[in-house]
Amino acid sequence: xxxxxxxxxxxxxxxxxxxxxxxxxxxxxxxxxxxxxxxxxxxxxxxxxxxxxxxxxxxxxxxxxxxxxxxxxxxxxxxxxxxxxxxxxxxxxxxxxxxxxxxxxxxxxxxxxxxxxxxxxxxxxxxxxxxxxxxxxxxxxxxxxxxxxxxxxxxxxxxxxxxxxxxxxxxxxxxxxxxxxxxxxxxxxxxxxxxxxxxxxxxxxxxxxxxxxxxxxxxxxxxxxxxxxxxxxxxxxxxxxxxxxxxxxxxxxxxxxxxxxxxxxxxxxxxxxxxxxxxxxxxxxxxxxxxxxxxxxxxxxxxxxxx
Amino acid sequence: xxxxxxxxxxxxxxxxxxxxxxxxxxxxxxxxxxxxxxxxxxxxxxxxxxxxxxxxxxxxxxxxxxxxxxxxxxxxxxxxxxxxxxxxxxxxxxxxxxxxxxxxxxxxxxxxxxxxxxxxxxxxxxxxxxxxxxxxxxxxxxxxxxxxxxxxxxxxxxxxxxxxxxxxxxxxxxxxxxxxxxxxxxxxxxxxxxxxxxxxxxxxxxxxxxxxxxxxxxxxxxxxxxxxxxxxxxxxxxxxxxxxxxxxxxxxxxxxxxxxxxxxxxxxxxxxxx
Numbered sequence: 001x002x003x004x005x006x007x008x009x010x011x012x013x014x015x016x017x018x019x020x021x022x023x024x025x026x027x028x029x030x031x032x033x034x035x036x037x038x039x040x041x042x043x044x045x046x047x048x049x050x051x052x053x054x055x056x057x058x059x060x061x062x063x064x065x066x067x068x069x070x071x072x073x074x075x076x077x078x079x080x081x082x083x084x085x086x087x088x089x090x091x092x093x094x095x096x097x098x099x100x101x102x103x104x105x106x107x108x109x110x111x112x113x114x115x116x117x118x119x120x121x122x123x124x125x126x127x128x129x130x131x132x133x134x135x136x137x138x139x140x141x142x143x144x145x146x147x148x149x150x151x152x153x154x155x156x157x158x159x160x161x162x163x164x165x166x167x168x169x170x171x172x173x174x175x176x177x178x179x180x181x182x183x184x185x186x187x188x189x190x191x192x193x194x195x196x197x198x199x200x201x202x203x204x205x206x207x208x209x210x211x212x213x214x215x216x217x218x219x220x221x222x223x224x225x226x227x228x229x230x231x232x233x234x235x236x237x238x239x240x241x242x243x244x245x246x247x248x249x250x251x252x253x254x255x256x257x258x259x260x261x262x263x264x265x266x267x268x269x270x271x272x273x274x275x276x277x278x279x280x281x282x283x284x285x286x287x288x289x290x291x292x293x294x295x296x297x298x299x300x301x302x303x304x305x306x307x
Numbered sequence: 308x309x310x311x312x313x314x315x316x317x318x319x320x321x322x323x324x325x326x327x328x329x330x331x332x333x334x335x336x337x338x339x340x341x342x343x344x345x346x347x348x349x350x351x352x353x354x355x356x357x358x359x360x361x362x363x364x365x366x367x368x369x370x371x372x373x374x375x376x377x378x379x380x381x382x383x384x385x386x387x388x389x390x391x392x393x394x395x396x397x398x399x400x401x402x403x404x405x406x407x408x409x410x411x412x413x414x415x416x417x418x419x420x421x422x423x424x425x426x427x428x429x430x431x432x433x434x435x436x437x438x439x440x441x442x443x444x445x446x447x448x449x450x451x452x453x454x455x456x457x458x459x460x461x462x463x464x465x466x467x468x469x470x471x472x473x474x475x476x477x478x479x480x481x482x483x484x485x486x487x488x489x490x491x492x493x494x495x496x497x498x499x500x501x502x503x504x505x506x507x508x509x510x511x512x513x514x515x516x517x518x519x520x521x522x523x524x525x526x527x528x529x530x531x532x533x534x535x536x537x538x539x540x541x542x543x544x545x546x547x548x549x550x551x552x553x554x555x556x557x558x559x560x561x562x563x564x565x566x567x568x569x570x571x572x573x574x575x576x577x578x579x580x581x
Contacts, residue, residue: 004356004510006541006548011357011510059563066571071578108391108405228564235560239553243563244354250567254574295393295400299476301484302389302405 007242008052014248016046021252025064028253029260030267031276033197033219036061036227037122037283039249040193048245050114051105054193055234056246058227061195063250064257065224071261072217079168079214083221085175086182086200090226093186098233101191108302112291117192119288125198126281133273140270169210169218177208182222189230195223198280212269339369341377341523343533350508350539352546358510364503365521365533376419376426376524377494379504380437381537383414383486384515388444388477408477411444414486414512418493418504427527435529437522439478439489485509506537514539 003014020042028035036057043053072078104110160174181203185196200219204210210218235241264272343365350359369375388411391402419426423438436443481487486509494504506519517537522529541549552559 002355002357004352004354004545006354006545007552009511009513059567062564062567063571063574066568067574068571070572070575106405108389108402112401228568231564231567232557232560235552235563236557239556241552241560241563243548243552243559243566246563246567247570250570254571258574258578291399291401293400297476297480297483298393299473299480300391300393300402301477301480302391302402 003244003248005048005052005242005245007240008048008056008245010047010049012046012048012245017245017248018252021060021249022256023252024249025253025256026260026263027256027279028061028064029068029257029262030264031197031201031216031260031272033195033201033223033276035064035197035253036189036194037118037192037198037280041118041283041287043245048242049240050110051101051238051240052242052245054101054191055231055238055240056242057193057249058189058195058234059231059241059243059246060249060253061227062224062231063246064253065195065220065227067254067257068261069217069220069224071258072220075217076168077214078217078221079166079210080218080221081164082166082169082171082178082210082214083218083225085164085178086185086218086222087225089179089182089184090186090189090196090222091182091229093183093188094190094226094230094233095186096183097187097190098230098237100187102238104191105302111300114192115287115291117188118284119291120284121188121199122280122284123288125202126277126279126284129202129273129277130281131277133270133277136270137274166210168214169208171208171210173208182226185222186226186230189226190233195220195227197223198276338530339367339371339375339523339525341521341531341533342366342368343521343535345519345535345537348535348537350537351542352514352539353541353543354545356510356545358512359508359539361506361508361537362503363506363519363521363535364501367500367502367523369500371525373525376421377496377502377504378417378419378423378426378437378522378524379494379506380520380522381414381416381506382412382518382520383512384412384517385410386413386513387411388481390473390477390480392473392476406473408444408474411477411481412442413515414508414517415439415442415481416488416490416493416506418490418506420492420494420496420502422491423489426524427529431527431529435522439482439487442478442487444474444477484511486512508539512539514541 001014002011004011020039024035024039027033027038039057039060040053043057044050069078101110104113160176162175163172164175165172181200185200188194188196188199197219200222201215204215204219205212231241343363346362346364350361363379365377367375367377388408389405390408391405393400394403417423417438423432432438433441435441478487494502496502517539519535519537521533523531
């Protein structure tokens, strides 16, 4: 059953998009990430213009993260204060990112920036996560006592002004690092169509050292706000949000996310991190590969010709 | 058929002027004439649109013995094309600055009864813009840079030794996307004097006005033409959504987000109950 997308101006198979949404939603609920980094490459592969793919999936992420945040919120595992500060940064970052992306498209360099961002960010974070979790798993298998995580946080977290209490996260730190983290995630949201969970979760775990129980819920809350802002900006500035595409993705996505969130309880945390790390690494390498391979055709049509 | 071959056809007037057909009774002249019509001249793009296919049929009145050829050309609305070239910098494949070709047709199909090279010469085809090699793509003669959407120094044209390569690339890439096509056997005579051709519009072809030209060739010259238009229009929900997204983009964005939030909320409610 094919459906014609009004903004993307292509005809796509509706059940395929529903399934894709469900799969990404499942992974999203399982790992507490937006899952956008997985979906953008697949949508582009299906023939949807990259700019429309990036903007529409941001809207899809709004739906799947709303559903997940509500689930986590009932369990009391969302730190709204922390999430709110990060979301504020996220909104600022999205504003900047949407303008940046618009400029890059006109310069014909959007592909390059997207490929480099995927390669560097996903590649390094995937590799780090994988290494860390494999070390933990191996230690556990050998029966070594679990290495006590150092509870000391970087000192600069305390040296900065504007300290705020975050009771749910068990923190009393400056508001500046979470704010900057949010700005960074907001820029990524606009350029890569991702919520930024893959970078927020490790940062919250390893830099802020938030209480583990609230990390995922808080990250999803910030993703929800950031992608909502990104969607409105992309629609308003670039007219690249395809509501039919995002609706198809989100219907599959919210269902998948619920099952994912339930399934996540069955796995060990370190094994999940290893799987996630591997997935992120592979997507990053795959996207970055285009930079090194000789293109089939030395020329390419740049989007935005009609604009 | 019984008349000996008429005088050589007069070329330029028939070529330049649209040569309107006598509407009523067929006026017997020495020059062959052509007549053609489309099965459907309005294509409606709705949510189940998956491209369209329409048939052009027509008749050739040829009083002489010289063989004739029919060439069909369909041109879509003109859109600027932005093209980049991949260049290798320090081991990485990067995009050059985009070159803008203004006024390239967004869709172009040529169908004929025989390969074009057997029908007419290079100069004739080039003048008429018939055939993939002869598509008229406007590009200014000199390279000039302009400020476009606040971006400085966008190269509008780079006519030079590699201009032809860029031009060919436009056609090659559009051909790969199914938007440009040449079919040297796309026009078939189903009966002496009666021909048909099929025009396939892929879903990627943009909306707008498409112009068809059906040329009659004899002895290497175009001697008669019939022109039609095809309208590709959005209708129903498709039209409404598109207009909403482009004329009230901020409200559209807001509605998209609210819809997404509601979907997420509804899913979480539904899952809690079951």
